[in-house]
Amino acid sequence: MIGVFGHPEAANLAYLGLYALQHRGQESAGIVSTDGAQLFAVREMGHVNDIFTADRLKHLPGFAAVGHVRYSTAGESTIQNAQPIAVNYAGGSVAVGHNGNLVNAIELRERLEAEGAIFASSSDTEVIVHLIARSRELTLPDRIADALRQVRGAYSLIFLSEGMVIAVRDPMGFRPLALGKSKDKGTWVASSETCAFELLEAEFVRDVEPGEMVIIDKTGAHSFRPFASQPAHRCVFEWVYFARPDSTIDGRSVYRARERMGRRLAIEHPVPADVVVPVPDSGVAAAIGYARESGIPYDQGLMRSHYMGRTFIEPSQQIRHFGVKLKLSPVREVLAGKRVVVVDDSIVRGTTSRKIVGMIRSAGAREVHMRISSPPTVGPCRYGIDTPTREELIASDHTAEEIRKYVGADSLGYLSLDGLFASVKGANEEAKNGFCDACFSNNQPINIQQPARLRQLRLVSA
Ligand code: AMP
Secondary structure, three states, rough: EEEEEEEHHHHHHHHHHHHOHHHHHEEEEEEEOOOOEEEEEEEOOHHHHHHHOOOOHHHOOOEEEEEEOOOOOOOOHHHHHHHEEEEEEEOOEEEEEEEEEEOOHHHHHHHHHHOOOOOOOOOHHHHHHHHHHOOOOOOOOHHHHHOOOOOOOOEEEEEEEOOOOEEEEEEOOOOOEEEEEEEEOOEEEEEEOHHHHHOOEEEEEOOOOOOOOEEEEOEEEEEEEEOOOOOOOEEEEHHHOOOOOOOEEEEHHHHHHHHHHHHHHHOOOOOOOEEEOOOOOOOOOHHHHHHHOOOOOOOEEEEEEOOOOOOOOOOOOHHHHHHHHEEEEEHHHHHHEEEEEEEEEEOOOHHHHHHHHOOOOOOOOOEEEEEOOOOOOOOOOOOOOOOOOHHHHHHOOHHHHHHHHHHHOOOEEOOOOHHHHHHHHHOOOOOOOOEOOHHHOOOOOOOOOOOOOOOOOOOOOO
8 A cells, every 4th residue: 555645657666566565455456636626546457567558557647546455354356445445425525545554444334335335345444434434524624534433443545536635544553654755856665564665765754643634635644543542553463564675664664573583493492404494585594593592504495486476366365375375396406415494474274384395305305394484474464464364274173283294294393472572572672562462362462253264255246
């Protein structure tokens, strides 16, 4: 998700930003721009590169834009659910991109439908624009604040109207959101991750704080606190897997944190071995840390093909991970006859890890020791990360020993939760709260009555 304000080619910048954010969603992408009089929108299924041709970008004029890449955590993977959503309401036009997941969307939607509202999509985000349209407040920022006081859950949002970009982070700060600014033209940028700033030649200014609304218009960027403050619950899984390693979160490097996770893993789960091999790309930084700490040489024993196109079946839940790992192939030269430590960031269903261990063995490895740079994934995420249901999470009802047997490794070691937090916070910082670790601990920061996964909302218009 990216917002740009104050550049004659705002949509082109949003496009470059979405390139850098493609890892956050591969199902659909969209950009909405404004020239001050109206909004222009392009939304399609597929990857950024395929959707935004030069011709399409020409149809997105103006000085401000918002862009979004989506993978579904609520609602289906369809064009109706592609974002940013753009609507007209009594006060003008507004577009919005949403990163996160609302936990009371069904409840709110049923109430709105009972009052006569009709919905065009099955995404939880559409509830927000309905609440904005119905608000009695006069200005857009006040309408947004009014709407968001009624929703619960995880939301980092970037709004675009004819005159402003508004970036909002929910009071618990589940999903990240950062502000940047280009030096030369004074263009403001809001982005889910700082890795997008590099391509846009923008400099990181600061993170949008949990509970903060930043309004960017031609007079500059202005900060507001429209919500009652709540304890922060930043997503720890961003650090483990989701964010790109060249991003910083809360001013700290994701890459260095992952390297520290690998170092801790080597201390917590040492093993005599000949080579440390990462599962590319998710295990690379932690494997480097493991190798540095243990003194065991690091090598690339698995190759990833970056040129395989997207298989059209990828968004389907059952085979998502399988599709990803079809891209791997073993390097016999590195693995044959060796005692191999293979490092990855997490085990979800276990199916991919099992394939990888099998692949390493069939390349002639003598022993395979699997090391995971996070604790067992025991609970599904209700706050914006796409994880399967509890039943499908292998660690929800299997011990580490049972998982070891299933994946076929000689040994298996997970990083402890304390080790994970020590790695994220850096060595010298005191342990403190402020994170959501529900996927590793089952401690839910929000009391939710709804089922773990939002049931499929009814599609009103096709
Ligand atoms: P598996 O062994 O099938 O559980 O797959 C583990 C792999 O899935 C690891 O390489 C992780 O990096 C990756 N993974 C973890 N969480 C996700 C997610 N939310 N979406 C896609 N891949 C993920």
